Amino acid sequence: MDIFLQQLANGLTIGSMFALVALGYTMVYGVMRLINFAHGDMVAASAFVGLTIYTQVMGQAASLLAVIVIFLLTAVAMACVGIILERIAYRPLREAPRLSAVVSALGASLVIQNGIMLIWGPQMRIFPELVPQISWDLGGVVISLIQVIILVLSLVLMVALYLFVEKTRIGAAIRASSIDQDAARLMGINVNSIIALIFIIGSSLGAVGGLFIGLYYRGITFNMGWQYGLYAFVAAIIGGIGNIPGAMLGGMLLGLFNAFIAGYVSSTWSDAFTFILLIIILIVRPTGILGERVAEKV
Amino acid sequence: MKFGKMMLALAATTLLAVPAFAADTLKVGVQAPITGSYANEGQGIQNSVELLAEQINAKGGVMGRKIEVIPCDDQGTAMAAAICAKDLVNQGVSMVIGSYTSTCAEAAQKTYFKAGVLQTSDGTADSLTEHGYWTFLRNSFPNSAEAKFAANYMVNVKKYKRIVVISDFSSYATGLADATITAIKKAGGNVVSYGKIKANSQNFTPLLTNIKSKNPDAIFFAGYYTDGGQLRAQQVALDIKADFIGGDANANPDFAKLAGSAAEGAYVINVPTPEMLLRHCQAIPGRLQGQIRNLAAIDLDNHERRRDARYYLRHGADQELRYQEGR
């Protein structure tokens, strides 16, 4: 039983990171019908930006305040990168066939990934232990402080985002744009600003995810974005792409699958089993578990 | 570490470089994964060789000839490696250093053999030398040798009763892990579990949680330091009391940085420094024909006073080496 609970805790921690990243995919998809393959690399970039801010700007000060400032500055920096990315790589392709934008995103992914390599070098960079290594043993289940922080902060951010999209006027504009951009434009919604906003939110959440990766695992490499991007993208699809609660659910589920399959079934076959399970889910529920939030006329 | 290996490689190949044609420069190819997932190692190889070449040239070169380095990016894939091999041969190199992965070394071997170009590789796959190409020289020991040492150490020296083996999916790590398991069993040891991690996937706690339930007294990790450091950190975070023994690819200062405070008490199997290897090589009759059949591993535990792996990694493990003769 304690192993089960331990795996549950493991799964939820990694799952909440997937979910944070998946939100970036799903929000962009919801409005633009675009799989932003560069998002994973944005996450990787944010870890490097965060580390640089720590060493260069903060002068390696390790305090709670410092950590908060790192998060904020990184989020702002990545939001700017997100907007630039949208301007350069996606805006010119809004009217183009969908897959052209996908290939543009793949190009952007290469640019960012290799950009990180050119700026910070190909070797692994190592985060300092900014969060004290405290852990609690709850009857055989070991939970560390950083895990708790990741879980709580992710949940808070996700709930906040959900409320923002569902309850506020701007949120309504986002939802309207995701259902029908042209109609939204006619209703006086500035779709360009909405898209910029989407990229700001998605990139900042990705930045938080990237910093979590840095703080939790500590070793960051220029090409680590690929796998987080892939998993988060899969999570968004599983939940029903375009659907914000779906992305959270998908992320959590994927984290749990990962934990339980690697933990119980077989670590050798974890990828295979995970993806077979996901394919089965999609066969049974062709638009994801919660269904997609994308209107299509028949 | 890498730099050291390069020095050895260059030295080894220059030893054999017969001045067959009187060109002005001695062309040395570097086949390495300069981009892709092994970009770090690849660029390291390229930079080391270029630096070495500069140093040697500054001293007047080799036998009066300057060294010219020609790099080629094999991207860590067999396909690009095969193209690289042909390219380098066309450019008239007389030796090639690098190809970080066994796969790339193997894909390129035949081309170099046909052209009579010497090749060294970090590849550890046993199969690399099975073709018997005289042009191929190892600068790493084959997996089976390290495995034998590691198994002996764990079973007979440390008397572990329940050993867990972990590897990633790379050919190096699986090769080493498979060989180690075989060797442990041969030595009468008990492998309770064999798990795999995905390199760079960072999240190893699910596997470790599973391992925890098996109550091991040792974890042998056959992968790279980038994963090893994190594996060790997460092992300690999960409160798994087993000893951690890393394969030679963990011998990197970053292992300790990554593991942080958890690095304390971890063991890493290491190869001797290049100078020692060279000394050893020169003693081999027949002068490097086939492969360098040499290996050694360091028993870090010999240093009773300082068990901290960080110490050895920082200071280089150049004292009290215990050699173990290869086949």
Add this chain to the structure above:
Amino acid sequence: MVRNELILTDVTKRFGGLTAVDALSFKVEAGQIYGIIGPNGAGKTTVFNCITGIYKSEEGSVNWRGEEIRGLTPYQIVDRGIVRTFQTIRLFSQMSVAENIMSGRHIKSEQKLWHGIIHTPGSKRDELANWHRVEEQLDFFNLGRFAATPVGSLPYGIQRRVEMARAMAVDPTLLILDEPAAGLNDKETLELLETIFKIRDKGVTVLLIEHDMDMVMEVTDYLTVINFGKKIAEGPPEEIQKNPAVIEAYLGSEDDDDE
């Protein structure tokens, strides 16, 4: 010899809580031009979707030539001689007019899957024969000069014709037209009427939905009026025109938007 009759009995289709079609029954006889009319949102298109297999009705039966076709897939239904057009034109817009019409020959073509890899003299003959059938349709609908033009670049009225030509290329027994006059100007509507009569003269039964009452009255032999998914009247056009229930249903709902 079975009669070419389409008989719907108590067909019911629900979407969640909404009953779009409610126990609808009607019978289309061979050689008729049969109309279904009703105000916006009355469930007309849903009925068509139930007949052509795009939806499966929850209850009731759809009987065609004595065979139950409820639950068959669209292509199986086409195979039985029923073919449709769409209210919002659904053509293969990047492809030429001729290729669009050729799609109607798909089901009649003898070619097997492996003919996509290797041609045989037989498959070449079949290919040519079908292109000749396309030529016939091009001539019949007066589309010859647009044969090589991508459909997407053509005016709306011509696209409507292409869609009908495509349907006719199937050699259907029953042709189902979903608001064929929508978006057409008066001249085009007139041409359409003539075309529908010509199609009927070829022995094809026509079932159509129409919004434009004048046109319906002129073209159909028999009518069913539905509102809120239910049949409220049926009969020949001249009777329907006088039916008070129909007049009421249409009062105040004359706007011409799609549903």
Add this chain to the structure above:
Amino acid sequence: MKELQRFGYPIFFVVMAILPHLLNSRWQAVAITFLIFAVVALSQDIVLGKSGMFNMGQALFFGIGAYTTAILNSQFGWPILATIPLAILIPAVFGVLLAGPIVHLRGDYLLVTTIGFNIVFVQVVQNNLGGVTGGPNGIFGLDSLSFFGTDLISQVSVYYFAFAVLMLTLWIMRNLEGSKPGRALHYLREDQLAAESIGINTRIYKIFAFALGAGIAGLAGTVFVVQYSAVSPEAFNFIQSVLFFSIVIVGGSSVPGVLIGVFVMFVLPEIFREFATWRFFIFGFAMIAAMILRPRGIIPATFGKIPKFLIKESNHGA
């Protein structure tokens, strides 16, 4: 455009036919890989370009073909030539089995399942399933191609073998274009509902597209084995699938487009090797620029292959 069609192909064939004699062995190797990739990209085009199914796992079938040849040769001693039928058939069967349950999925959902299959495949070969795939190392030292006892070892002969396979593929693509199944794929790509409603069993044709694409990719796998005498998992991983996907989109799903796509996405990076670490950074920008400048691909798919007798005077545009 018409001019290009009339003269483009003959020029292409002549140039390709004499090409190996103009190149040194490095560029011969590049050219052979170009041919192999072109075949795989064309097979991907059948699924992605012609049928409009978002498939990001074509390296899977390429890999199954290559591994089929490699395993039959290394384990059972079959000559390479004899493995070709199975190297086509087995991927095609996998195409049917894998596509069957998933072809009803739309766009991005299909994309994820194909990625998933690719990842499962790589893990299967890495884990040395059944002890025949050689694990992460792959299988090395395979025989060379031999015709009736004559070994074709030289690069030039391998080149012509690969070229013959490309010609065969082009011939199949041409046959597909002018046939009922080929058109059916176009129809379902343009509008699936309309295709169903005009009598096309879209499911069968989608599976057909996957199976045909898989068979051709499998054949390319055999050529891969002939060229490298080796197979290894990383040659068929998900990143490779992304490459084939991008080739088709960048090229635009016409045959010349795909060939140019392979050139741009594979040969150009080879030419610009000198940029070393900057290479893929610049390449990424090039991909973005290519899509912005030619959103439908370098040479977009052309439809409108209709018999001459249908084309009447006073054509509108065309």
